[in-house]
Amino acid sequence: MAEKGLRTKVQRFGGFLSGMIMPNIGAFIAWGIITALFIPDGWIPNEQLATLVDPMINYLLPLLIGYTGGQLVFDKRGGVVGAIATMGVIVGADIPMFLGAMVMGPLGGYLMKKVDDLFQDKIRSGFEMLYNNFSAGILGAIIAGIAVRLIGPLVEGLNNALAAGVEVIVNAGLLPLASIIIEPAKVLFLNNAINHGILSPIGLDQVTETGKSILLLLETNPGPGLGLLLAFSIFGKGTSKSSAPGAAIIQFLGGIHEIYFPYVLMKPALLLAVIGGGISGVFTFSIFNAGVVATVSPGSIFAVLAMTPQGNYLGVLAGVIIAAVVSFLIAAFILKTSKSDDEDLTGATGKMEEMKGKESSVAGTLKQDEEKAPVESDQTAEASDVKSAGDVDKIIFACDAGMGSSAMGASLLKNKFKKAEVENIDVSNTAIKAIPDDADIVITHKDLTDQAKEKLPSAEHISVENFLNSPKYDELTERLKQ
CATH class of the missing domain: 3.40.50.2300 (Response regulator)
Incomplete structure (x- = not known):
């Protein structure tokens, strides 16, 4: 029970992080497109348009995250104070403050909520607007000042420590082994905490220094899931075989990776397939020194290619294809040698919902006949x-x-x-x-x-x-x- 409770808390944490990042993905994509096109090494270098790159990553994106985080906690008032607080960590550090925004945005919203709980009921009629404006302004100014002096340098130090750890792993050639953690985490829906909490902030820091980052491809590579679903399309049985082609299209083109999770849960040994695919994909990215320029979301091949900078298409495509091939071969071997005929996709979907404690997105894509579709009581x-x-x-x-x-x-x-x-x-x-x-x-x-x-x-x-x-x-x- 304790383990399940911990997993649920981590899932909720990951969901909250996603709630801050996902609404702003369009801004990340815009920044990625501008970076890929107009920087000196871009497709169509333009000195004037390239001046957008630094202000967007240093100010616009963190402020959007901070505002969204505060808004999730305490609506628009929380969003405003969260953005003000985020400005404090931006000024107090010399690197893009994505981690700082994820901390200060919700903190600003939370503190604004507590202040309102203390004083709002005591405000006399006619003074509500005066209180609302000045309470948010005063609290925001205080938090921003503290963030500049204390929290900004602290978060920058934490960010540098995480980046240094990743650099050590990369230099030691161990980055492909991250798939041993990432792929099972995806099945348990813990990927949001890993991707948006660690990989994206550090990866975007790398983008500002080198123009690309391999970290942004670790979780979003659609190759392992594609290979698994193709194996089911050929060697699966019953419902799993008939539904796999449609699921593969949604996963690879639509970027909804969640759709292949029940297929893994039907046969837990298939974790070896997606792990193997992930490791081989990351290894291939490393060989080609490939990376992308911004957060890839959703994990569609179209989104991956859109964020790929000039000169990296071969490496990125090779990593996706090799990951799919390796995943396919391992999954095909497991499916062909398995003696179990108990391939109940509906039961696996239910198992996933129980493990995740939240929604699933597979059964509706199975393209089953209505009389064969599982009916909800x-x-x-x-x-x-x-x-x-x-x-x-x-x-x-x-x-x-x-x-x-x-x-x-x-x-x-x-x-x-x-x-x-x-x-x-x-x-x-x-x-x-x-x-x-x-x-x-x-x-x-x-x-x-x-x-x-x-x-x-x-x-x-x-x-x-x-x-x-x-x-x-x-x-x-x-x-x-x-």
Whole structure:
């Protein structure tokens, strides 16, 4: 129980980190494109446009992270104070303060919340705006000053220590072995804590120094998952074989790596396949001295290539292809020599949900016939404060990071609405901590419903076992169609 509790806490921590990074991925991509194109070694060097590179990575990106972190804790007031606090660590250090932003943003939001808890109820009528503005301004100024003198240098020292450790590992040729940790962590959904908490900040620091980083490819390489799913496409049995080709397309082109996790859990020995693929891929990247210029998200081959700088395409493509080949060969050997016929993909999906304590995104992509698809029991889904069709304008799918499963679930419901001619209802997805106040219906995995209710108790909450294979969608469509 203690181990499961610890894993859940780490997962929540990873989800919170993702909640700070994911909404700002567009800014990271913009910075990566500008860097790849306009720096002196870029595709089309331009001295004037290249001046955007340093201000964006030193100020824009950390401030966005800091604001988002504060907003997750205490809405817009928390976001403003979080951004002010982040400015303190930016000024107090000589390196891009991504780690500092991940600390100061939520801290600023938390402290603003505590100050409001102490004083807001004591403010007399008519003085609310005066209090709101000055309390945020005074608190922000104090935190920023402390950050400049204390927290900035402290975080810079921690960042330098982590970077030095990574450099030692790289120089010793041991970086490929990181896949021994990363690939199993992905199956347990601990990759967000590793990727966004450690690899991305250090990798982006390397980008500012060398123009690229291999660290940004360690977790996002789509090769190992592709090889595994191709092996199931040829040597799998039953549902796993028929569903694997569609899953491979979503994983490799769409970047949703979560879709191959149940295939691994069906046969835990297949961890050897993705680990082997990861190790061979990183080893190939190292041989070619390949890297990318910005965070790759989602882990799609298109996103990987978009962030690849000039002169690195051969190495990056070789790493992805070799990772896929090695993963395929190992997985094929395991599948062919396995004596077990118990390949229950639905059971593996349930096992993954139990292990992760959160949503899965595989079953809805299996392309099964309706009569063969696993049917969710009415007892596994619950709704509160059921709203009539005329009262519903906005439906929100929510998960930890606001991407992946919830995005695919929202897409599925949009298609159902379109076919049923249900119009004028906005369907979108978001992080659990960013559910908008005007949402009428919130759809979450059953393990996240309580959090969603705390965030927006006034909405109707629909709890499902699986975002992509719930009969609740058909029920909701029929209800709103009427």
